[in-house]
Amino acid sequence: xxxxxxxxxxxxxxxxxxxxxxxxxxxxxxxxxxxxxxxxxxxxxxxxxxxxxxxxxxxxxxxxxxxxxxxxxxxxxxxxxxxxxxxxxxxxxxxxxxxxxxxxxxxxxxxxxxxxxxxxxxxxxxxxxxxxxxxxxxxxxxxxxxxxxxxxxxxxxxxxxxxxxxxxxxxxxxxxxxxxxxxxxxxxxxxxxxxxxxxxxxxxxxxxxxxxxxxxxxxxxxxxxxxxxxxxxxxxxxxxxxxxxxxxxxxxxxxxxxxxxxxxxxxxxxxxxxxxxxxxxxxxxxxxxxxxxxxxxxxx
Numbered sequence: 490x491x492x493x494x495x496x497x498x499x500x501x502x503x504x505x506x507x508x509x510x511x512x513x514x515x516x517x518x519x520x521x522x523x524x525x526x527x528x529x530x531x532x533x534x535x536x537x538x539x540x541x542x543x544x545x546x547x548x549x550x551x552x553x554x555x556x557x558x559x560x561x562x563x564x565x566x567x568x569x570x571x572x573x574x575x576x577x578x579x580x581x582x583x584x585x586x587x588x589x590x591x592x593x594x595x596x597x598x599x600x601x602x603x604x605x606x607x608x609x610x611x612x613x614x615x616x617x618x619x620x621x622x623x624x625x626x627x628x629x630x631x632x633x634x635x636x637x638x639x640x641x642x643x644x645x646x647x648x649x650x651x652x653x654x655x656x657x658x659x660x661x662x663x664x665x666x667x668x669x670x671x672x673x674x675x676x677x678x679x680x681x682x683x684x685x686x687x688x689x690x691x692x693x694x695x696x697x698x699x700x701x702x703x704x705x706x707x708x709x710x711x712x713x714x715x716x717x718x719x720x721x722x723x724x725x726x727x728x729x730x731x732x733x734x735x736x737x738x739x740x741x742x743x744x745x746x747x748x749x750x751x752x753x754x755x756x757x758x759x760x761x762x763x764x765x766x767x768x769x770x771x772x773x774x775x776x777x778x779x780x781x782x783x784x785x786x787x788x789x
């Protein structure tokens with residue numbers, strides 16, 4: 490339970506950090522476009538209460554290194570900042586476009602999280618049914634405690650608890666498998682587009698992105714770059730369109746996972762939770778009735 494709660498809290502913190510990163514990057518872009526220097530821009534944001542900007546101002550390390558140590562989407566922002574500084578890309582328009590990409594990617598994750606919330610909540614609610622059954626039996630006046638101390642009652646409670654734990658673990662794994670990937674979809678293409686917008690070659694752009702922490706290009710990005718070279722067309726717009734398409738597919742696939750999750754959760758519910766409900770709730774009540782009825786039936 491505590492692990493699940495910590496996981497939910499971590500996801501909520503990551504979502505909040507991503508939204509904060511997009512808003513801060515947008516403000517950075519606006520101030521830079523107005524002619525404010527980067528150092529002064531970070532100072533203004535820090536004066537306004539931005540914690541990440543405050544860390545940038547007080548830390549003597551390069552801006553990209555400071556951003557890379559921040560949670561959530563700031564890692565992607567660090568890569569974009571390093572790339573723009575290294576190749577000399579226009580910082581303000583690059584950051585504005587990247588802020589839009591961050592916001593769109595986070596909206597995709599939020600949509601998936603909303604779609605998964607209902608089946609996940611249903612699984613948590615149903616997992617408590619066996620314990621509710623025990624409380625209901627006690628409220629109706631059945632001698633549940635003494636019944637569960639008998640051999641048949643002990644079998645019921647042990648088997649019921651095992652089934653409850655199995656259902657909880659099974660459901661948790663299904664919900665975890667349906668969650669979106671921790672990385673923001675499509676951001677790598679936007680980062681490479683920032684490098685290419687400075688006029689460098691594709692090979693140089695890929696090398697700069699990799700050395701800045703962006704990793705090697707994904708297969709789909711490689712295909713787009715190869716198409717650009719064959720056609721002699723600018724790769725920047727192709728990359729941005731591909732990144733937007735990646736985010737659209739991620740949103741669709743996330744909704745499909747949520748829809749499939751609702752059906753898959755029926756398996757632990759039917760095979761584990763409902764039998765546990767019978768063993769922990771109905772079984773002790775029946776044993777209690779039989780314990781009272783047997784002496785009466787045996788009497789002349």
